[in-house]
Amino acid sequence: MSKIEVYQEELDGIVRTGVRVHDRHATLKDLLEAWQPLCDDTALYKYYGHNHGSICKGCTTNCCDTAYVIPDLIAFKHMKAYLGISYADFIRDYFQVEKVKRGLLRMLPEPCIFLQERICTIYPLRSLICRFYLCTSLIGDTEQLIYDITWTGITATRIFAEQHNLIDSPLSGGYTSFDLMFTNLIEEYRHHPQVQYFMQADNYADIPLAPFIKAED
Ligand code: SF4
């Protein structure tokens, strides 16, 4: 049996996708490898995909046009290394300045700075928020799991940026409702012990899944 099982079940007339973790030593890399084929699965119902059954690659109603992408710390470090520039230059040239001033490391959007001819030019390095997003219905536990992992990784990026003096103290005004929601999420996750796994990791293989999985009641 594989470490991670992707499965589907019908609930209230809607087919939902979820994952089960069968190996307590499974890592985030294992989860991402199990998840990736869903992006290319034409049998998966995708709300915004062409005819609801297209692969994500080349999608013309691409979520990359509008996404509010804040990279997790692994992606943040890998993208910077790929570009071969300093963190300061990376933030200056690839992030939205008015969001950075408010402590939110949002990549330049509409469309995303890395989208060219409907294709992500850094696909193997893209952020967790990009890897996990699928315009399909998910099973609740799975949705919560990927949400927790993603926001833990994003919070680690904020803490890393603070520790390395890459962002100034955030301005107090001019926040949109999304900015406020994301700021509050980062503050909520800041004290989660799982953040340390991202702070200490070089790759997704270094991050265990077990601490993110809630025990059954
Ligand atoms: S997840 Fe994004 S890229 Fe994939 S089909 Fe939906 S809108 Fe298109």
Ligand code: SF4
């Ligand atoms: S990094 Fe790539 S996958 Fe993520 S929003 Fe940008 S173009 Fe899309």
